[in-house]
Amino acid sequence: MGGAYARATTIYDPDKGNIKAGPNMNHSRQFCSAAILDGKIYATGGIVSSEGPALGNMETFDPCTNTWTLLQNLPCPLFRHGCVVIKKYIQSG
Template sequence: MAYNKYAPAVSLNGFIFILGGAYARATTIYDPDKGNIKAGPNMNHSRQFCSAVVLDGKIYCTGGIVSSEGPVLGNMETFDPCTNTWTLLQSLPCPLFRHGCVVIKKYIQSG
């Protein structure tokens, strides 16, 4: 299991997903009803200091930094629990890390 320092967490379908972290591409899934933790599929990039939101039943993870030396990421990826896969998406307007992310009227706002 990955070391989850500098990793965001979101809730989806009754589970808590911890995403990335220090030098990690990991998806860690916590089931609070059963009290167990399991590894999910890896993201496409290592992401620490990234941000994440849930929109329309999927998780979106934005930006982050690969390691303490960089690079800062200017993209996002989405996790689909139906297929259990991460998909790399379009680029963000600029690279971001240590940023917030919210959903406003079905649009992801990051910065």
């Protein structure tokens, strides 16, 4: 997902062994981080281009609806960071 100046999503289905294009994210996210919680992928932060700006938001991909949804802002912009799930909380920084 994402990449240098990209909003693209690529979906790999291990059961079928195929790769297909998914829906675009709401923002280009180079150097973002992601975690999975309750069957959804959460992409946090990132940088729009090599010159910025860093993103202070996150979005979630729901494979059931095949859509990305923009979520609330993070406390501060982040890029080149880690992201983990601890219990039911996403920790990013």
